[in-house]
Amino acid sequence: MNKQKYLIAANWKQNGDVKSATKLINDIVKLYKKNQPKCDVLILPPAIYLSTILSRINYYKIPLKKISLGIQNISPFIEGAFTGELSANMSKDFKCSHALIGHSERRHVFFEDDKTIASKTRLSLESNMITILCVGETITEYNKNLTKKVIFRQLKSALSKSLELFKSDHSKVIIAYEPVWAIGTGKSASLDDIVNIHAYIYKTLNKLLGTDHHMIKILYGGSVNNNNASSILKLPNVNGALVGGASLNSKKFIDICSSI
Numbered sequence: 001m002n003k004q005k006y007l008i009a010a011n012w013k014q015n016g017d018v019k020s021a022t023k024l025i026n027d028i029v030k031l032y033k034k035n036q037p038k039c040d041v042l043i044l045p046p047a048i049y050l051s052t053i054l055s056r057i058n059y060y061k062i063p064l065k066k067i068s069l070g071i072q073n074i075s076p077f078i079e080g081a082f083t084g085e086l087s088a089n090m091s092k093d094f095k096c097s098h099a100l101i102g103h104s105e106r107r108h109v110f111f112e113d114d115k116t117i118a119s120k121t122r123l124s125l126e127s128n129m130i131t132i133l134c135v136g137e138t139i140t141e142y143n144k145n146l147t148k149k150v151i152f153r154q155l156k157s158a159l160s161k162s163l164e165l166f167k168s169d170h171s172k173v174i175i176a177y178e179p180v181w182a183i184g185t186g187k188s189a190s191l192d193d194i195v196n197i198h199a200y201i202y203k204t205l206n207k208l209l210g211t212d213h214h215m216i217k218i219l220y221g222g223s224v225n226n227n228n229a230s231s232i233l234k235l236p237n238v239n240g241a242l243v244g245g246a247s248l249n250s251k252k253f254i255d256i257c258s259s260i
């Protein structure tokens with residue numbers, strides 16, 4: 001069983017404006033200072049607000065090890081004529097330590113394929129960022145009992161270009177299991193499904209990498225809220241959560257962080 005320091009990540013997605021993002025981070029930091037949760041916290045704001053969020057975290061003198069910053073998506077290319085794209089290295093100018101790769105909204109709304117996700121994973125690791133690789137099945141795949149098959153394919157292909165980087169430093173990769181049908185629906189996966197799939201992810205990583213990789217964190221995401229967080233976070237092989245909707249509410253988010 002894998003239990004290490006928890007990570008609770010706030011994926012703000014494409015929400016808010018500079019005023020609301022500033023208020024949200026101020027409120028999160030104040031509640032964090034008051035409640036002193038035991039977990040590490042990661043904020044993934046819209047990239048255009050990274051500078052604002054960073055300056056607020058610095059203002060409150062919170063070490064970036066405790067509340068760290070990440071980017072929600074990176075370009076599959078290092079640099080060049082790629083209008084609208086942002087690189088992992090650019091995000092590091094704003095002290096981002098983490099990059100979210102292969103989120104289901106990137107896969108299903110923006111049609112990112114396994115090959116693109118493998119390139120992004122490699123670039124993120126080459127930039128020395130902690131790479132949060134998201135995997136998860138659609139409702140159709142779930143109903144056809146294809147979850148494990150889909151997750152095996154997603155893990156194998158995403159890591160295919162980075163196996164040697166991954167093997168040399170396990171602390172640089174985090175897996176987030178986010179069933180697509182549980183995202184934003186208010187209906188999280190059952191505790192049994194989470195236990196089963198997280199164990200399967202470990203087994204698969206061991207198989208792909210050839211050794212025991214029990215130090216790799218696996219987060220659960222999909223309708224995590226302040227009511228269900230404590231029962232989900234207690235499960236074996238769950239090392240944290242990737243929170244969408246509830247992370248836009250400072251109280252709910254810090255309640256989730258404090259539920260450990």
Ligand code: 13P
Nearest residue numbers: 011183184222223244245
């Ligand atoms: P919700 O918490 O809104 O279901 O979103 C989950 C998610 O996609 C986090 O990345």
